[in-house]
Every structure is written in C-alpha cells, then in structure tokens.
Amino acid sequence: MDVALKIWRYDPESGERALKRYEVEAPEWACLLDVLDIVKDQVDGTLAYRKSCRMMICGSCGMRMDGRAILACKERMKPIVDRGHVPVISAMGNMPIVKDLAVDMGPFWQKIRAMKPWIEPGYEEYPEGGEFRHSQEQMNPIHKEALCIMCGCCVSECNSMEADPDFLGPAALAKGFRFVGDPRDQAKVERLELYNSEHGIWDCTRCYFCNERCPKGVDPRDAIAKLGAESIKEGIDRDMGAKHAKWFVRSAVTTGWLRETELVPKTQGLVSAIKETKFALSLAKRGKVPPPFPPHVADKQHEARMLRDLIATQGRDGALGHVQGERALSRIEHAVMADPDHAGRRRDAPEITPGEAPVNRDIGEQP
Ligand code: SF4
Ligand code: SF4
Ligand code: FES
Incomplete structure (x- = not known):
C-alpha cells in the first residue's frame, strides 16, 4: 500500500522545526513503526525515534499521531490509508524533545524514582525454612497498575503537568498505587504521606486524558482516585x-x-x-x-x-477497575433497582482472576 505521512522534524543544533511529508510503499500489515523504519531506511537516515521490542512491551516508541499519544508499534496503518488520511506524527508532549520524535525521558524517570518504586517488606529475613507466599487474588488489586510499560503516553497528555511540570503525574502515581496496594509492602502510610505532598495526588485535574491514551489499560487516573481514597481512609486529609x-x-x-x-x-x-x-x-x-x-x-x-x-463496598478492586461512578450507577439502575432479588450482583464484571477464561457462574460452565 502507498502510505503518506507528515513528520514534525526538530534539529537540536539549529533549534529549527519543520513539518515534512513522506510517501513510501509499505506492506498492508505495517504499523506506524514499520513505516518509520522504511522512511529511515529508504528516504532519510537522519530521522530520529525510539524503538526496541516492536510488540507493545518495552514502552520505547511513544509518540503522537494527530496530536494524540500512541505507541508506534500498536498503530496499524491500513485503516488510515483506506480513509485517505495523512497523519501528522510528532514527539510526545510534556517532555523536552531531543531530536525529531525522541524525547528526554529524564524528568519521567526522576518522578518514578520519587515514588520509591520498590517493596518495603517490613522484615529482614524469611521465616525459618519458609517463604512468604501470596495468592493471585491478593495481587489482583494492583493488576492493572502492574501492566504499566512506562511509555510516557499518559504523561504526554497530562493537562496538570502542562500547567505544573513538577506535578508527579499519572505514570508515577500509578506506580505509587502499585506499591501502596501490594500486600507485601509495609510502608503504606509513609508512601501516602509522600504522595500527598505538594504537586501530589490532589493536583490532578481529573481530565481523564491519561486513561484515554494509556495503550495498556492501566487507567492511571483510577489509580490516583484509589490513592486519594486510601489517604482519606488513613486520615491523611490535610490537602x-x-x-x-x-x-x-x-x-x-x-x-x-x-x-x-x-x-x-x-x-x-x-x-x-x-x-x-x-x-x-x-x-x-x-x-x-x-x-x-x-x-x-x-x-x-x-x-x-x-x-x-x-x-x-468496592474497596481496592483495582484489578477490575471499578472506581468509575457511571459504572456504579449502571449497576444501581439495572442490578439493584430494576432487579431487587439480585441486589449487589456484578453484571458487568464477573469476578475472575485477570487472565483466566470467564466462567458463567449461573450454570457453572465456560460460556
Ligand atoms: S500508565 Fe499507561 S500510558 Fe502511562 S506510562 Fe504506563 S503504560 Fe504508558
Ligand atoms: S486525569 Fe489527572 S493525571 Fe490524568 S491526565 Fe488528567 S490531570 Fe493528568
Ligand atoms: S517498540 Fe516496544 S513498545 Fe513499541
């Protein structure tokens, strides 16, 4: 297929920016990253961008397509070509551009480090001859947050960070909940105190752009809401x-x-x-x-x-993502009010371990 795209080029030496159009031939299965590889290989070897895994795992290829953060290796080009659209590719937002589509991730990593992203187990030695075991069920509340590949797409779109670059931001705060919700971690209160400081959880404007753009379904805004709820539960409400x-x-x-x-x-x-x-x-x-x-x-x-x-009643049900009011409302309307015999039944979320095939609990069989 013939693919056309425009790329915002940035030359760090001269400081010049220019929107350049490229037209290449690519296989029908090509994603944006493949097309960039073809441009670099056949048209202009100076084009700069990042990549590694090419399969949505490493988080290296974050960039913007038509102003929205995406992973270049996740974006199929065929539907775009079929529409006759010529997308504009640019570097992610809220991070300084190094060259063309590559940004400086330094500030991103600084904030991740500020979250103390390691487990504080509260013990020094394992019990004699044993080990501490945790079930999948115990780990489910942090399942979504643990999916983060640290691509920076959420940070790129964060409105609050645009106004205040010191705001901890969606990726770091999602990482924070990953440890606050970890049953092995014993530093919950210290962590919550830290995340409640200036530029912390309460500076989020709740625009939900991070949820919308995260390519892995981490829903960082939900993680921030959970950190807020945990903080208030612990009496940390000075902000x-x-x-x-x-x-x-x-x-x-x-x-x-x-x-x-x-x-x-x-x-x-x-x-x-x-x-x-x-x-x-x-x-x-x-x-x-x-x-x-x-x-x-x-x-x-x-x-x-x-x-x-x-x-x-939802607690830390982060694995199934139930902190959204509209979902809760839909359950009140349909499951409780319209069908009082089944009050509290979870219509839209069978209680399954993430990754397991859902079981139809009414008949006890796989659907
Ligand atoms: S939360 Fe999502 S968008 Fe943000 S860094 Fe992690 S994977 Fe990327
Ligand atoms: S919801 Fe909050 S953290 Fe997410 S993009 Fe908006 S301001 Fe940033
Ligand atoms: S190249 Fe690894 S996520 Fe795209």
Missing part, C-alpha cells in the same frame, strides 16, 4: 483537594446536590472563606449563590446514598 473531595461526598449524600455555599469554608477554612466575602456577595447579587437554608434536597436523593454505599 485542600482532600477536604474538597470529602465535602463533595458529604454534600451529595445528604442532599443529592453539591452545596456550593458551604464548599469554600469546608475546603479552605473559615478565615479564608471570610476573605472571599466580597466575591461571594457579587456572585449572590447575580443570582449565582443559592440560599443555604433550607438546603435544596434532590427528589431521588436516596440514589446518591446508594451510590456512596455501593462504592464503599
């Missing part, structure tokens, strides 16, 4: 973000609404709220502040309470 989250839940559970009038004092404290009085009055004058009394209570407020109760 404004934690206070904000706590009030959000309390407000939703008691009225089904976010009581915005109380949000500022509950999040920032009374003194800070008093300082905002002028701003609050100007909002009130324009009808933007609902009267705090009597609080407005939603019609089906009990649904908010049910959602909170359902989420509370």
